[in-house]
Amino acid sequence: MSEHPENDIPINEGAESLVGALRFLFVGLRIIMVILVVLLFRTGFFTVEPTEQVLTFKFGKLQVDTTGEAVYTSGSSKAHWVWPQPVGATLKLPSKSTLMSLEANRFWHEKGQSVIAKPGEDDQDSNDVLTLGKDGYVITGDAYLFHVKVTLTYQITNAVSFFNSFYALDEAGNFDQKSSMELADKVFRSHLESVVTLESTGWRIDDAFYEKLNDYRSTMKQRLIKEIETLDYGITVDRIDIKSEDKMPLRQVRGTFNKVNQANAEAQNDINTALQERSKILLKASENATQVKADAEVYKKQSKSLLENLKELDKKFGESSSQDLMYLYMDEMSKILQQTDHRFVIRQDASGKDNYWLELGPDSIKDRKEGDDNASE
Secondary structure, three states: OOOOHHHHOOOOHHHHHHHHHHHHHHHHHHHHHHHHHHHHHHOOEEOOOOOEEEEEEEOOEEOOOOOOOOEEEOOOOOOEEOOOOOOEEEEEEEOOOOOEEEEEOOOOOOOOOOOOOOOOOOOOOOOOOOOEOOEOOEEOOOOOEEEEOEEEEEEEOOHHHHHHHHOOOOOOOOOOHHHHHHHHHHHHHHHHHHHHHHHHOOOOHHHHHHHOHHHHHHHHHHHHHHHHHHHOOOEEEEEEEOOHHHEEEOHHHHHHHHHHHHHHHHHHHHHHHHHHHHHHHHHHHHHHHHHHHHHHHHHHHHHHHHHHHHHHHHHHHOOOOHHHHHHHHHHHHHHHHHOOOOOEEEEEOOOOOEEEEEOOOOOOHHHHHHHHHHHHO
């Protein structure tokens, strides 16, 4: 017999294999659990694209960072972390610089073939009946009906106010982003339609949709801004647009309107042509006026100089005797005669005064002959 009886107990190889397998399984489970935990925490990391701004939540409550800021933008650090679901959640909204738009087509006509002008019908009124409840229109201040589509462009500049205005959390702390954005569009479209209705009643149809369209859009924008600022939706209105193809008269009076617009266009063209001619005339008159002023200045200077010379001569010879003046006169005359290239004739008249004829330029043969005859006499 063996001195150590415990060593004589038979070994259960199956049990040992089971224990080894369980140990391996437990190690594998630990590794898997660690990987799952890492992956779970990894799902909480997020980045913000340049076209986004992100809000974070914990148990449905909006979270803020250490600086008190609740909105994450692409300008902050590259990676952020939030508790994974169901504890935490993120909400991605368009960035402040992202332009969003919606269209109010409540005032547009029914989409049908009867609305589309057939070839040759642009200058004709339609006999179709205006269907109330289907065909939309605005009423202007001068009691006209008109079809128009208005486009609103805006930006989400306060993500927290936007979230508080349109997002509702369920019992689990979740929210439906699609239905929330649809609600926001519905509310903004309602405000836009109200503004278009109210503003149009204060405008003449020609001013609102033809002559002062930009002013019409601007006043609608200002009215809309006042409405939404008091409600703090967290958006900023960028502009209100009405495209050229998004405004038209009722098809029942389409031809009349087209004829009026054509006449207005021709009248405006005539006005522009007249204004161009007016500008040319004014420019020419201005040039002539400038030249006349310049000539007047030259004449003024010459007259002033002549006056000064006359004053000087009057001062110089005013007290001279007649003999002195005759002497000066004869002296100056002799100098002039010496510088004359052509002949001259001197003779006395009946009173004994000397007369001088100077030929300062060429004359005709007849005049020359008559002069010679007179000289011979």
